[in-house]
Amino acid sequence: GESVGLHLPTLSVQEGDNSIINCAYSNSASDYFIWYKQESGKGPQFIIDIRSNMDKRQGQRVTVLLNKTVKHLSLQIAATQPGDSAVYFCAENRAGNTPLVFGKGTRLSVIA
Amino acid sequence: DTGVSQNPRHKITKRGQNVTFRCDPISEHNRLYWYRQTLGQGPEFLTYFQNEAQLEKSRLLSDRFSAERPKGSFSTLEIQRTEQGDSAMYLCASSLGTGRGGYTFGSGTRLTVV
Numbered sequence: 001g002e003s004v005g006l007h008l009p010t011l012s013v014q015e016g017d018n019s020i021i022n023c024a025y026s027n028s029a030s031d032y033f034i035w036y037k038q039e040s041g042k043g044p045q046f047i048i049d050i051r052s053n054m055d056k057r058q059g060q061r062v063t064v065l066l067n068k069t070v071k072h073l074s075l076q077i078a079a080t081q082p083g084d085s086a087v088y089f090c091a092e093n094r095a096g097n098t099p100l101v102f103g104k105g106t107r108l109s110v111i112a
Numbered sequence: 113d114t115g116v117s118q119n120p121r122h123k124i125t126k127r128g129q130n131v132t133f134r135c136d137p138i139s140e141h142n143r144l145y146w147y148r149q150t151l152g153q154g155p156e157f158l159t160y161f162q163n164e165a166q167l168e169k170s171r172l173l174s175d176r177f178s179a180e181r182p183k184g185s186f187s188t189l190e191i192q193r194t195e196q197g198d199s200a201m202y203l204c205a206s207s208l209g210t211g212r213g214g215y216t217f218g219s220g221t222r223l224t225v226v
Contacts, residue, residue: 034214043116043203043217044155051212089154097210099145099168102154 012109019077021106023090026071032093034100035064035075039086044102047075047088077108085110116218118204124224125194132190133221137206144187145215146179147203148172155203161187194225 013019025033031052036044050057050064050073057064063076073090087107091100117136125131137144143162147155158177159169163184173179176194181187191198201222205215 032212036214036217041219043205043219045217046214049212049214091154093211097167099157099160100211100215101157102147104152104154 009104010107010109012111013080015080015082015110015112017080019075019080019084019108021075021077021088021108023073023075023103024071025073025090025092027092027094028068028071029094030092033064033066033073034091034093035062035073036089036091036102037084037086038089038105044089080108080110082110082112084108116204116206116216118202118218118221120221121219122222122224124226127196127225128193130190130192131194131223132188133202133204133223135187135189135204135218137186137204138216139185141206141208141216142184143207143209143211144181145205145207146187146189147205149201149203149220150199158189191223194223196225199223199225 034049035047037047038044048059048062048064050066055066061078065074087105089102089105091102093100119134123131145160146158148158149155157170158173159179161181164181176192179189201220203217203220205217207215
């Protein structure tokens with residue numbers, strides 16, 4: 001079936017290191033992707049998005065890479081900080097008026 | 113505007129009781145979404161509105177669930193005859209147009225059915 005999923009359910013990194021969170025999607029009709037961060041007790045918070053006509057987009061300390069050939073999305077966080085500890089979700093939006101579909105999430109733990 | 117507001121933040125109810133949650137979206141956002149999230153899972157889509165029209169409902173939304181957005185502003189989600197399986201975080205989000213640029217989520221209402 002069609003799904004949005006993640007390779008790694010948990011990720012632990014040392015403070016200051018770079019983090020890479022991966023996501024696989026299976027629907028080639030998906031043309032828009034978002035990474036969300038969710039801290040305990042809060043709703044998901046938008047981090048960065050990318051459209052399918054791009055393969056890379058950079059924000060402040062974050063970069064999203066999109067590989068449409070293998071249907072893979074990644075979020076790179078540079079110089080990971082304790083405040084980055086959270087669960088990260090990728091979400092896809094298929095063409096048209098369909099709502100966002102979320103994957104299961106990866107928990108990022110930053111070790112001080 | 114302080115973002116998307118959801119009330120109550122927490123609700124504990126006995127099995128079989130009815131509950132109602134409220135969501136106040138960002139005022140200029142015409143779309144409003146309801147999602148459900150259980151522990152360790154990503155948010156699952158329930159339903160969404162464009163202005164006052166309910167445009168899509170998930171198969172997850174059983175007959176016991178009903179959502180309204182009567183004036184195209186705030187929305188309510190009611191669950192009748194609650195079951196223990198309804199225990200979850202209920203998230204509301206809003207967007208301008210189709211949401212390209214992302215949805216803004218509220219902090220959710222955590223429902224516990226005992």
